[in-house]
Amino acid sequence: VKIRAVETHPVQLPPRRPHGWAGSIASVGGFVIVKLHTDEGLVGLGEAATGIEWGGDWGRYAGESAKTVCHVLADYLLPAIAGESPFDIELIHARMDRVVRGHHYAKAALDMACYDLMGKATGKPAHAFLGGCFRREIRLVHSLGLQLTPDQLVAEAEAVLQEGIKTLKLKVGGEARRDLEATRRLRELAGPDIEITLDANRGWRDVKTAVEMIKRLEAYRVSFIEQPVEGADRLAAVRRQVSTPLMADESAWTPQDVYELAQKQAVDMISVYTTKPGGLHKARKVATVCEVVGFSANLNGSLETGVGNAANLHLVAACRAIDQPCVVATNAPAGRAPTRVATHFYTDDIVAEPYVYRDGHLVVPDGPGLGIELDEAKLRQYRIG
Numbered sequence: 001v002k003i004r005a006v007e008t009h010p011v012q013l014p015p016r017r018p019h020g021w022a023g024s025i026a027s028v029g030g031f032v033i034v035k036l037h038t039d040e041g042l043v044g045l046g047e048a049a050t051g052i053e054w055g056g057d058w059g060r061y062a063g064e065s066a067k068t069v070c071h072v073l074a075d076y077l078l079p080a081i082a083g084e085s086p087f088d089i090e091l092i093h094a095r096m097d098r099v100v101r102g103h104h105y106a107k108a109a110l111d112m113a114c115y116d117l118m119g120k121a122t123g124k125p126a127h128a129f130l131g132g133c134f135r136r137e138i139r140l141v142h143s144l145g146l147q148l149t150p151d152q153l154v155a156e157a158e159a160v161l162q163e164g165i166k167t168l169k170l171k172v173g174g175e176a177r178r179d180l181e182a183t184r185r186l187r188e189l190a191g192p193d194i195e196i197t198l199d200a201n202r203g204w205r206d207v208k209t210a211v212e213m214i215k216r217l218e219a220y221r222v223s224f225i226e227q228p229v230e231g232a233d234r235l236a237a238v239r240r241q242v243s244t245p246l247m248a249d250e251s252a253w254t255p256q257d258v259y260e261l262a263q264k265q266a267v268d269m270i271s272v273y274t275t276k277p278g279g280l281h282k283a284r285k286v287a288t289v290c291e292v293v294g295f296s297a298n299l300n301g302s303l304e305t306g307v308g309n310a311a312n313l314h315l316v317a318a319c320r321a322i323d324q325p326c327v328v329a330t331n332a333p334a335g336r337a338p339t340r341v342a343t344h345f346y347t348d349d350i351v352a353e354p355y356v357y358r359d360g361h362l363v364v365p366d367g368p369g370l371g372i373e374l375d376e377a378k379l380r381q382y383r384i385g
């Protein structure tokens with residue numbers, strides 16, 4: 001099987017509600033769905049998330065948009081890998097990295113499509129090429145955005161707890177009074193047994209502010225705090241002064257980042273994405289480094305469509321180190337969503353079948369490749385640009 005051509009389809013799905021975080025200016029920047037064609041007529045599906053205002057520490061990894069993804073894919077990455085076999089995934093990454101530095105989201109789309117092709121060529125699910133199925137059901141976190149008032153987020157949390165969610169994630173890092181009140185109200189609602197985690201998205205402006213806020217938030221027994229400040233050295237400085245475990249997200253893109261965070265004793269946990277390191281093959285390496293240095297990990301994403309989230313589910317299925325509940329949207333065509341609110345981010349999707357949700361968990365698809373099919377009419381309907 002040889003890679004021959006690529007099609008790019010920029011899309012945007014209708015959100016159930018806006019989802020804000022510290023530093024966000026747009027709602028969601030859209031996605032690029034990729035169809036990777038082979039000489040034997042197989043088509044692999046992939047997706048590039050975008051987010052032009054989001055990136056690594058100190059501009060280390062740039063944001064990408066639907067336009068930059070389409071350009072980089074068509075003009076640089078496809079020519080670099082055309083003629084190669086999708087099974088030679090290490091070689092494909094070496095070729096992509098040689099012609100383009102960075103642009104991990106664009107690379108992730110081709111990487112996912114290669115795993116979909118490996119599966120379609122052999123009749124096996126994608127996780128079979130990532131280490132096999134370690135877990136069949138993925139425990140979910142429901143994420144509550146920064147723009148929600150305490151009243152709104154309590155109402156939303158109440159609904160998702162009724163639907164079986166056992167972990168709540170709250171975006172903080174904005175106004176101190178709102179963050180404290182929101183966390184207090186959430187703990188009151190949730191009772192002692194529900195896990196609450198916080199994500200500041202580097203929103204606290206310095207180490208001192210972060211330490212003060214975390215010490216006040218500790219009264220509400222949060223399990224961990226994600227990315228309180230920017231940069232490994234500042235994370236390490238915060239970590240030395242608080243007892244709540246810290247998780248790196250924006251600071252942890254590549255396997256090398258995770259190794260550096262471990263050496264600096266900067267965090268306790270890592271937020272693994274399929275997209276940040278540039279696809280499943282490299283995300284697998286990130287998870288392996290987590291295992292080696294003793295970091296627990298979760299999977300977070302960029303509220304992907306049903307294509308990108310299928311890749312996310314296969315990654316978590318295969319990686320033992322990703323043992324924390326994960327942020328994955330419950331993607332489904334309109335009117336067929338298995339949940340009313342729980343991780344239900346879009347009111348419609350481009351996948352033909354809804355994800356299977358069971359008591360706070362998503363079931364990993366077990367069909368060939370990513371295990372999903374596209375609804376072509378929806379792909380046209382939600383096209384942008």
Ligand SMILES: [Mg+2]
Nearest residue numbers: 199226249300
């Ligand atoms: Mg985060």
